[in-house]
Amino acid sequence: MRERIGEWLQVKERKMAVTGKKLQELIKLCDKLGIMDTVTRRYAKGAKNPDGSPKEKTGKKEYMFALAKHYLFRKYPDGDVPKHMMVRLKLESLMLAHRITAYKEDLQKEIWENDKYIFEEKADGCRMLIVFFKGEGIHFYSRHVSVEDWLPIEYFNILNNVSTSALGERFDSFIIDSEVVSENPNICTVIGNRGVTTETQLQAVTALLALKDIDESKNIQREHGLLKFIGFDVLMMNRKWIIDEPYLRRRNVLEFMAPELRRYGLNFEIFPIVRDSSVKRRFYEEIVSRGGEGVIAKDVDAKYIASDNRQKGAWTKIKRSVAESLQMQGLGDTIDGFITGGAVGEPGTLNESRISRLEVSVLLRKMNGTEDQHVIAWVSNLTDELMEDLTVNEEGEIKLNPAYLNRVIELNGQNISARNRRLRHAVLDRFRDDKSWTDCTIDEDFLESMIF
Numbered sequence: 001m002r003e004r005i006g007e008w009l010q011v012k013e014r015k016m017a018v019t020g021k022k023l024q025e026l027i028k029l030c031d032k033l034g035i036m037d038t039v040t041r042r043y044a045k046g047a048k049n050p051d052g053s054p055k056e057k058t059g060k061k062e063y064m065f066a067l068a069k070h071y072l073f074r075k076y077p078d079g080d081v082p083k084h085m086m087v088r089l090k091l092e093s094l095m096l097a098h099r100i101t102a103y104k105e106d107l108q109k110e111i112w113e114n115d116k117y118i119f120e121e122k123a124d125g126c127r128m129l130i131v132f133f134k135g136e137g138i139h140f141y142s143r144h145v146s147v148e149d150w151l152p153i154e155y156f157n158i159l160n161n162v163s164t165s166a167l168g169e170r171f172d173s174f175i176i177d178s179e180v181v182s183e184n185p186n187i188c189t190v191i192g193n194r195g196v197t198t199e200t201q202l203q204a205v206t207a208l209l210a211l212k213d214i215d216e217s218k219n220i221q222r223e224h225g226l227l228k229f230i231g232f233d234v235l236m237m238n239r240k241w242i243i244d245e246p247y248l249r250r251r252n253v254l255e256f257m258a259p260e261l262r263r264y265g266l267n268f269e270i271f272p273i274v275r276d277s278s279v280k281r282r283f284y285e286e287i288v289s290r291g292g293e294g295v296i297a298k299d300v301d302a303k304y305i306a307s308d309n310r311q312k313g314a315w316t317k318i319k320r321s322v323a324e325s326l327q328m329q330g331l332g333d334t335i336d337g338f339i340t341g342g343a344v345g346e347p348g349t350l351n352e353s354r355i356s357r358l359e360v361s362v363l364l365r366k367m368n369g370t371e372d373q374h375v376i377a378w379v380s381n382l383t384d385e386l387m388e389d390l391t392v393n394e395e396g397e398i399k400l401n402p403a404y405l406n407r408v409i410e411l412n413g414q415n416i417s418a419r420n421r422r423l424r425h426a427v428l429d430r431f432r433d434d435k436s437w438t439d440c441t442i443d444e445d446f447l448e449s450m451i452f
Contacts, residue, residue, distance in 0.1 A: 005072060005079045022384070026063035039066040064150055071149035084131040084139040087175060087236065088152045092307045094127060094143040094177055095233070097296055097315035111297045111316055113277045118248075118300055119284065121271045122293040122317065123230040125179030126205050128155075130229060130266075132175075134168035138266070140180075147350060155209055157217035158227055161265040170260055177233040177304075180205060183267075184225035188419065194220075200417070200424055229268045231258065232296070235304055243304035250304065275300075284318060293414065294319035319414060334410040334429055337362050337376050338437035342390055342400035355390040355400050356380060360411060360426070363441040371441065377411055377426035408435040421447055 030036050040062050047055035072081070072089075081089075100108055111117045129141040138160070142153040158180070184190065187204040198204040205227065211217040221227060234253045235243050242250055254270055261268045274283045284295050295318050302314035341359035345351025357380045364374040382390070392401045410430050413423035 005076065005081060023060050023063070026060055026067070030063050030066055033067070033070055035066050035070050038069065039063055064145075067150040068145070071151055075149065075151070082136055083133045083173070084136050085152070085154075088129065088131060088141050091129075091235075094129060095305050095315060096308065096310045097317045098310050098312060100297070100316050100318045103312070103316070107313060111313070111318075112280060115275050115277055116300055117297045117313075117316075118251075118273045118275045119280050119295045119297055119318075120232060120273045121287050122296050122319065123179035123181055123232075123271070124200070124202050124293045125181035125230060126202060126209060128178050128180045128229065130174075130176040130178055130231075132164075132167065132171060133173045134171070137164040138162050138167070157209065157211060157214040159218040159221040160226070160267065163265050167261075167264040170264065171257075172238045173236065174234065174238070174257065175236040176229075176231050176254070176257070177235060178229045178231045178268075180209075180227050180229055182208075182225060183228050187224070190220060190224045226267050229266065231261075231268055231270050233304060235306070243306060245303070246301045247298050247304075248300040288320035291415070334412050335362070335376065335423065335442070336408055336432060336435060336440045337411050338406050338408050338440050339400075339404050340373070340375070340406070342404075343378070344398045351387065353391075353393075353398060354387045355398065356382060356387055358382070358390070358400075358404075358409075358428070360409065361440075363438070364447065365441050365443050367444065374442075375420075375422060376442075377413065377423040379409075379411065379426045379428045381427045406437040408432040408437060408440060416447060 027036075030039060039058065041056060042058050042062060043054040044057045047057075049055050073079075100111065103111075127143045129143070131139045131141060140155045140158050142155065144153055145151060146153050182201055182205050185201075187201055187208070188198045191198050191204045191207050196207045198207055208217055208220060208227075211220075231254055233247075234250050234257065235241065237253055237257075242253065251273070258268060258270050274280055288294060297316040297318055299314050302311065305311050305314060337360035339358055340361040342355040343357045343359070344354060345356040357378050359375055360377045360379055361373050362376045363371045365371050390401050390404055392399045408431070409428050410432055411423060411426050412429055413426040415424055416422065417424050
């Protein structure tokens with residue numbers, strides 16, 4: 001049976017997605033486990049050290065591969081890896097999309113005007129791979145690997161009513177790429193009542209999936225609504241990989257599968273697609289006008305790229321941003337805010353010992369002329385270097401470096417949430433040390449106009 005692990009080893013070493021762990025941290029983990037001799041060494045071609053020896057350039061992927069291999073043998077000592085795990089191991093990553101704003105103007109225009117690109121609504125959910133094998137049932141995998149055993153994260157706390165025996169009569173196996181969302185629009189309140197504060201449905205679903213108590217997680221779903229899967233691609237069907245097929249061919253397979261999956265108990269749907277360039281703009285505007293995230297544009301001929309390398313034009317995110325709304329009002333393209341706090345990462349995560357999110361505020365000017373400080377966003381798109389500089393350790397207590405308090409930053413994001421009037425999916429564009437925190441003023445009526 002050990003040849004099954006060997007099969008994975010042949011492809012996995014050159015297909016290992018990296019994480020936020022630093023190289024030195026990975027080296028220490030391998031050294032602690034006594035597996036340094038299993039790390040495959042890489043050397044720079046033609047480069048030499050002063051002593052004439054080859055210059056090593058072994059990186060994070062090689063150490064992560066050694067860790068994954070170690071824990072895979074520990075978890076399956078006889079080599080009998082389940083088929084659902086085996087196929088997940090063969091994928092470096094789930095396919096990723098570029099932002100349209102990263103493209104040159106001519107490609108942006110082509111995506112809007114060429115029927116070669118279809119538009120599909122972007123679900124605001126948690127990315128999830130659905131894997132089924134007859135005799136092994138249905139399994140749900142994250143796009144990430146665990147920092148505990150360096151193997152793909154599988155979720156066991158998703159309540160579903162799938163009749164796997166009946167499903168096995170219809171399909172031998174399949175792999176579907178999807179987003180999982182909550183059917184309950186009040187899921188944030190439900191999670192909040194259990195002591196976890198979330199601002200978006202995505203955060204609430206993520207918190208629900210992260211609950212260590214599997215029974216509690218399933219009870220919440222049982223009482224407050226099932227999770228729903230929004231499928232948007234198929235990678236394998238009846239043991240045949242179809243990732244090299246054109247997207248439109250894979251879409252046809254997905255349309256065939258959707259009613260069958262619902263028939264056998266999976267809470268599953270697919271969003272319609274639009275190809276006619278004459279209606280793309282209206283399709284997009286209708287989605288954002290009701291508070292949707294936007295669309296994913298897909299090249300109908302594109303393969304499914306199961307790696308961290310985004311292929312330009314294959315999948316493209318087009319999302320309404322605050323910048324668009326500000327520009328419509330003639331007010332620039334960002335919001336200025338000032339830093340008022342920071343938060344460490346969640347326990348057990350890569351950032352548990354450093355500041356990984358920034359609280360950013362503005363001065364909210366009311367109709368009567370008074371001003372109140374208002375938290376406009378929590379920002380988490382921080383680089384490793386910035387997080388290190390933000391962090392101060394005072395006798396074991398992690399705090400925000402006081403040098404960052406009240407520093408002004410430019411923000412962008414998707415829109416302002418109706419629930420707490422904060423910027424959703426906020427990102428830090430840049431620091432503005434030429435501005436004072438007293439410059440960060442927003443009229444309350446304008447803030448309200450940004451809610452859509």
